[in-house]
Amino acid sequence: ISPSYLREIVKVSTGVSPQKLIELCRICHAIFLFKESCCIDLVCQKVGYTYVRSFYRTFKRITGLTPQVFILQHCPQFGDEHIYHEFILTLCKKHGLRIHLMDKSIGDFVGEIVN
Numbered sequence: 001i002s003p004s005y006l007r008e009i010v011k012v013s014t015g016v017s018p019q020k021l022i023e024l025c026r027i028c029h030a031i032f033l034f035k036e037s038c039c040i041d042l043v044c045q046k047v048g049y050t051y052v053r054s055f056y057r058t059f060k061r062i063t064g065l066t067p068q069v070f071i072l073q074h075c076p077q078f079g080d081e082h083i084y085h086e087f088i089l090t091l092c093k094k095h096g097l098r099i100h101l102m103d104k105s106i107g108d109f110v111g112e113i114v115n
Helices: 003-014 018-034 041-048 052-063 068-080 081-096 106-114
Strands: none
Touching: 003 018, 003 041, 018 041, 018 052, 018 068, 041 052, 041 068, 052 068
16 A cells, blocks of 8 residues: 555545644543643653654644643543543544544544554
């Protein structure tokens, strides 16, 4: 399978390029991890960013907020799983990602893609 054919398959099935899909999955995974830990450096490493600055830039571009502001504004609400799911779905739709979660939790969905 050629790289261009793989890009085309990903774009057709998800609505976004492979690079955008990976970015969205990493940031969604970061948001999932923020539910458990507010240590930005640790979350940054766990989602595969070598440089914190790159993580900040990508996080802000995708969510519209810096990680610190995001944690202060949203993490207290994520005790309610429904609010968390809605936030992730809204974020993905905003960036054009077509996802079908069916019966999976968003954590399982993100975990499968990231791992």
